[in-house]
Amino acid sequence: MEKGPSFLFAGVSFDKKKFATDLARFKENKESENLADDFSFVEGEKTDPEKAMVSFVKKRKRKSIAGETVEGFNVFKSSKQLAPAVDKEKEKVEDGPSKAKKELNKQIERDAVFRKKYNIHVSGANVPSPLRTFAELSSRFGCESYLLRNLAEHGYKEPTPIQRQAIPVLLSDRECFACAPTGSGKTLAFLCPMLMKLRCASKDGIRAVILCPTRELATQTTRECKKLAKGNKFQIKLMKKELVRSTDLSKFSCDILISTPLRLRLAIRRKKIDLSRVEYLVLDEADKLFEVGNLLKHIDPVVKACSNPSIVRSLFSATLPDFVEELARSIMHDAVRVIVGRKNTASESIKQKLVFAGSEEGKLLALRQSFAE
Numbered sequence: 001m002e003k004g005p006s007f008l009f010a011g012v013s014f015d016k017k018k019f020a021t022d023l024a025r026f027k028e029n030k031e032s033e034n035l036a037d038d039f040s041f042v043e044g045e046k047t048d049p050e051k052a053m054v055s056f057v058k059k060r061k062r063k064s065i066a067g068e069t070v071e072g073f074n075v076f077k078s079s080k081q082l083a084p085a086v087d088k089e090k091e092k093v094e095d096g097p098s099k100a101k102k103e104l105n106k107q108i109e110r111d112a113v114f115r116k117k118y119n120i121h122v123s124g125a126n127v128p129s130p131l132r133t134f135a136e137l138s139s140r141f142g143c144e145s146y147l148l149r150n151l152a153e154h155g156y157k158e159p160t161p162i163q164r165q166a167i168p169v170l171l172s173d174r175e176c177f178a179c180a181p182t183g184s185g186k187t188l189a190f191l192c193p194m195l196m197k198l199r200c201a202s203k204d205g206i207r208a209v210i211l212c213p214t215r216e217l218a219t220q221t222t223r224e225c226k227k228l229a230k231g232n233k234f235q236i237k238l239m240k241k242e243l244v245r246s247t248d249l250s251k252f253s254c255d256i257l258i259s260t261p262l263r264l265r266l267a268i269r270r271k272k273i274d275l276s277r278v279e280y281l282v283l284d285e286a287d288k289l290f291e292v293g294n295l296l297k298h299i300d301p302v303v304k305a306c307s308n309p310s311i312v313r314s315l316f317s318a319t320l321p322d323f324v325e326e327l328a329r330s331i332m333h334d335a336v337r338v339i340v341g342r343k344n345t346a347s348e349s350i351k352q353k354l355v356f357a358g359s360e361e362g363k364l365l366a367l368r369q370s371f372a373e
């Protein structure tokens with residue numbers, strides 16, 4: 001039971017026997033709520049119990065106690081059963097974790113605090129640390145000087161939140177679906193790791209494909225890509241109508257190909273363009289890609305044609321409706337989900353608590369007190 005200041009309960013006696021079942025249920029909820037609170041801190045998802053539990057499971061995994069198994073959804077079944085297990089685990093960890101393990105846990109917490117600061121939410125196993133600065137591209141990932149120079153020339157002083165998290169995910173060869181508001185720098189978030197991974201120009205077929213929902217966006221992305229790649233000899237091509245018409249595309253090669261789904265599908269069907277060596281596939285503005293007309297039916301053949309087993313796929317979008325997320329999950333493996341801001345603000349902003357008011361009059365008092373709090 002919630003212990004409110006005494007004036008609320010003055011003169012109200014609560015019949016614990018009569019409400020024994022409710023009291024027991026509430027106590028149980030309270031316990032699990034406390035547990036969720038404890039563990040949700042790591043991912044900054046304080047009010048979403050499901051995420052808190054995922055985070056909790058992750059934390060258990062991180063501590064990786066020998067012989068401890070996490071029984072999937074059984075974890076949710078009884079908070080009473082859960083509590084002793086957590087205590088045991090804490091004891092074991094306190095018994096003597098190695099320095100490396102301690103350091104790792106500290107790093108995980110630092111990352112969580114950093115993500116919270118930038119409103120970055122992640123899910124997926126072992127999510128790489130976010131970028132603090134663009135200089136880390138060089139110290140952590142060996143970024144070449146031409147790219148750092150180009151970033152500086154563009155006046156990009158520090159990464160935007162989506163860039164902070166999506167870039168290290170993609171540089172760690174993890175598939176990724178990312179959602180961040182319009183104008184938040186998503187283009188750089190996929191171009192930068194792509195250029196870094198491709199390293200230098202090569203005539204080894206088509207190495208990366210970016211799909212955009214409209215020609216205008218494809219043109220804009222090509223322009224951005226060329227600007228960022230300045231100083232390197234990458235072949236960056238926009239799939240134009242003329243290119244589809246004229247060229248024998250079966251031997252066509254370039255480092256990065258940017259296209260709308262329809263044009264690329266035509267190139268696959270009519271000109272036998274070979275996408276089997278594509279190492280990076282980006283679906284940009286995925287909400288629009290999957291929504292506009294029948295684009296989906298053009299995307300499917302492209303995804304299939306990119307048959308390289310070690311391909312890294314990513315999806316960037318300003319919104320992430322459930323159907324987009326489902327589609328993303330259906331084509332990706334072990335993907336990391338990165339969301340900047342909130343996907344479901346309403347549900348996460350609602351905090352619930354149970355207050356025994358005693359009588360009708362008590363309800364009014366309780367309500368008044370809640371507002372005052």
Ligand SMILES: Nc1ncnc2c1ncn2[C@@H]1O[C@H](COP(=O)(O)OP(=O)(O)OP(=O)(O)O)[C@@H](O)[C@H]1O
Pocket residue numbers: 155156157158159160163180181182183184185186187188318
């Ligand atoms: N790190 C950065 N610092 C400053 N400006 C940036 C940075 N990254 C990108 N920008 C600029 O922000 C603007 C918006 O970027 P961009 O078009 O990539 O956003 P977006 O998220 O892809 O938007 P949309 O959803 O409309 O496609 C561009 O002018 C870009 O040059």
